[in-house]
Amino acid sequence: MGSETSPDELLEQARQEQHPRCIVCSEQHTCGLKVEYAATDEGGVAATFECLEQWQGYSGLVHGGVIASLLDGAMTNCLFAEGIVAYTADLQVRYKRPLHVGTPAQVVATVSRRNPPLFVLKSKIVQEGRVRAIATGMFMTNDNQLKQLWNGD
Numbered sequence: 001m002g003s004e005t006s007p008d009e010l011l012e013q014a015r016q017e018q019h020p021r022c023i024v025c026s027e028q029h030t031c032g033l034k035v036e037y038a039a040t041d042e043g044g045v046a047a048t049f050e051c052l053e054q055w056q057g058y059s060g061l062v063h064g065g066v067i068a069s070l071l072d073g074a075m076t077n078c079l080f081a082e083g084i085v086a087y088t089a090d091l092q093v094r095y096k097r098p099l100h101v102g103t104p105a106q107v108v109a110t111v112s113r114r115n116p117p118l119f120v121l122k123s124k125i126v127q128e129g130r131v132r133a134i135a136t137g138m139f140m141t142n143d144n145q146l147k148q149l150w151n152g153d
C-alpha cells in the first residue's frame with residue numbers, strides 16, 4: 001500500500017515521458033506558459049496562472065487562445081494524474097468574463113466521465129473569486145489497436 005504511486009507522481013511521470021517540451025506546462029520551454037498543474041485532494045488538478053501582460057490579446061485581457069490552452073492543459077494533466085495519456089478530441093470553451101492581466105488566476109480540472117477510450121473532463125478558470133471561463137473536453141486514448149481500426153489496416 002505504501003508503494004502505491006501518488007497522483008502527483010503519475011502526473012510528473014507522464015509529463016516527463018509524453019511531453020517534456022510542452023508549450024503549456026514544460027518548465028524548460030523558452031517561451032511557454034510554464035503552468036505547474038498539481039493533483040488536488042478532490043481528485044482533480046489545479047494551478048495558479050500569473051496572467052502576465054505578455055499573454056494579452058485585447059489590451060489588459062488575456063488572449064482567448066491562451067485561455068483555451070490553460071483549460072486544455074489542465075484537463076490533459078488531470079488525466080495524467082490518473083496515469084492516462086489521451087488526446088484532445090473535442091474542446092468547448094465558454095468565455096464568460098474577461099480574464100485580466102496582472103492578477104493571478106486559478107485553473108482547475110476534473111474528470112466527469114470515464115468510458116475508455118473516451119474521457120470527458122470539465123475545467124474552469126477563476127480570478128478574484130469569479131469564474132472567467134469554463135470548458136468541456138473530450139479526450140481519447142490512442143492505443144495501437146484503435147489506430148489500426150481508424151486506419152483500416
Ligand SMILES: CCCCCCCC(=O)SCCNC(=O)CCNC(=O)[C@H](O)C(C)(C)COP(=O)(O)OP(=O)(O)OC[C@H]1O[C@@H](n2cnc3c(N)ncnc32)[C@H](O)[C@@H]1OP(=O)(O)O
Nearest residue numbers: 056057058061062063064065067093094095096097098099
Ligand atoms: C487582433 C486580435 C486581438 C486579440 C483578440 C483575440 C480574441 C480574444 O482572445 S478575446 C479574449 C477572450 N474572450 C473574452 O475575454 C470574453 C469574455 N467574455 C465576455 O466579455 C462576455 O461574456 C461576452 C462579451 C462574451 C458576453 O457578455 P454579455 O454581453 O454580458 O453577454 P451575456 O449576458 O453573458 O450573454 C448574452 C447572450 O449571449 C448568449 N451567449 C453568450 N456566449 C454564448 C456562447 N458561447 N454560446 C451561445 N450563446 C452565448 C447568452 O446566453 C445570452 O443570451 P440571452 O440574452 O438569450 O440570455
